[in-house]
Amino acid sequence: MSLLVGLNPASRSASVLHLAAMLARSADTDLIVTTVIPETWPRAAAARDDAEWQAYTHETANAVLDHAAAVLGGSVRAEFVLHEAASARRGLLELAELRDVGMIVIGSSSAAPLGRIALGSESDALLHASPVPVAIAPRGFRTKGDARVGRVTAAYRGTDSSSTLVLDAATVAAAVGASLRIASFAVVPRTSGTAGAGLDAEQGIAEKWAEDIQADVARLLSEVSTLPDPPELAGTVIGLADTWEAAVDDVEWDADEVLVVGSSSLGPLARVFLGSNATKVVRHSPVPVVVVPRRAL
Numbered sequence: 395m396s397l398l399v400g401l402n403p404a405s406r407s408a409s410v411l412h413l414a415a416m417l418a419r420s421a422d423t424d425l426i427v428t429t430v431i432p433e434t435w436p437r438a439a440a441a442r443d444d445a446e447w448q449a450y451t452h453e454t455a456n457a458v459l460d461h462a463a464a465v466l467g468g469s470v471r472a473e474f475v476l477h478e479a480a481s482a483r484r485g486l487l488e489l490a491e492l493r494d495v496g497m498i499v500i501g502s503s504s505a506a507p508l509g510r511i512a513l514g515s516e517s518d519a520l521l522h523a524s525p526v527p528v529a530i531a532p533r534g535f536r537t538k539g540d541a542r543v544g545r546v547t548a549a550y551r552g553t554d555s556s557s558t559l560v561l562d563a564a565t566v567a568a569a570v571g572a573s574l575r576i577a578s579f580a581v582v583p584r585t586s587g588t589a590g591a592g593l594d595a596e597q598g599i600a601e602k603w604a605e606d607i608q609a610d611v612a613r614l615l616s617e618v619s620t621l622p623d624p625p626e627l628a629g630t631v632i633g634l635a636d637t638w639e640a641a642v643d644d645v646e647w648d649a650d651e652v653l654v655v656g657s658s659s660l661g662p663l664a665r666v667f668l669g670s671n672a673t674k675v676v677r678h679s680p681v682p683v684v685v686v687p688r689r690a691l
Contacts, residue, residue, distance in 0.1 A: 395496030396426050400486045403429040403455040410501035411465045413531035413682050420543040420570035424471035427462050429455045430485030433478035482516045499529045506533040529684045544650035547575045559656040564618045567625035575628035578607045579641045604632050638674040651681045
């Protein structure tokens with residue numbers, strides 16, 4: 395299946411294109427690169443001022459697509475599409491359904507620190523409505539011209555749904571020739587409870603949680619090894635710190651790595667819905683993130 399790449403019609407960011415190209419090369423598939431602009435009124439009802447505005451938006455959007463073609467440089471198969479819709483979210487969802495794409499790839503909001511991810515209003519709305527996985531590039535993300543995914547890290551929360559996510563991530567890793575790693579994250583605040591007793595208790599709980607996670611992961615890795623085409627296993631890591639940013643940074647990351655996060659069990663079925671902890675992990679991830687809807691778990 396093709397990958398749908400959503401570009402901001404008002405800016406020429408290369409981050410999302412670098413991620414999309416890396417994913418396309420890894421999966422041996424093509425890209426549908428699009429920018430969504432406001433749909434026009436029927437010509438009979440449009441004023442002359444509207445026509446000038448429409449011409450400007452089309453010209454600007456086409457310049458963004460031309461820039462995308464230059465960035466990709468023919469390194470992957472790509473089609474470039476200008477699409478009109480009521481909103482960027484609706485336009486991407488329309489194209490995703492029309493073209494039966496396997497994933498939507500978007501960039502981070504410009505509000506994110508360099509190398510991190512932030513969601514704008516449209517991208518956040520897309521995440522909560524998409525029936526297919528959504529990949530997000532950190533701000534400023536860059537790769538070499540022939541880059542492929544080298545390691546897939548599955549975020550494990552210790553739930554049944556995240557167990558299924560690990561197995562699905564293993565299948566994806568094998569398909570793209572990448573290794574598989576499992577990561578879990580937890581936060582223990584420096585100040586907790588009263589008179590220090592609460593902190594000691596929470597630290598003990600966190601350590602017990604880490605032991606339980608390691609035991610669960612050992613079972614999961616055993617299941618992965620029995621798959622018809624298992625990927626190379628790259629072990630397990632646990633990020634444990636007093637903030638989510640520090641917990642994510644407690645883990646080492648490679649430049650060719652992708653973090654896979656599952657949708658929250660609190661969200662609607664067959665849609666992406668990030669829980670509060672998953673949102674914090676996504677926001678602090680230094681590598682691209684793929685958020686998978688529950689239907690695929």
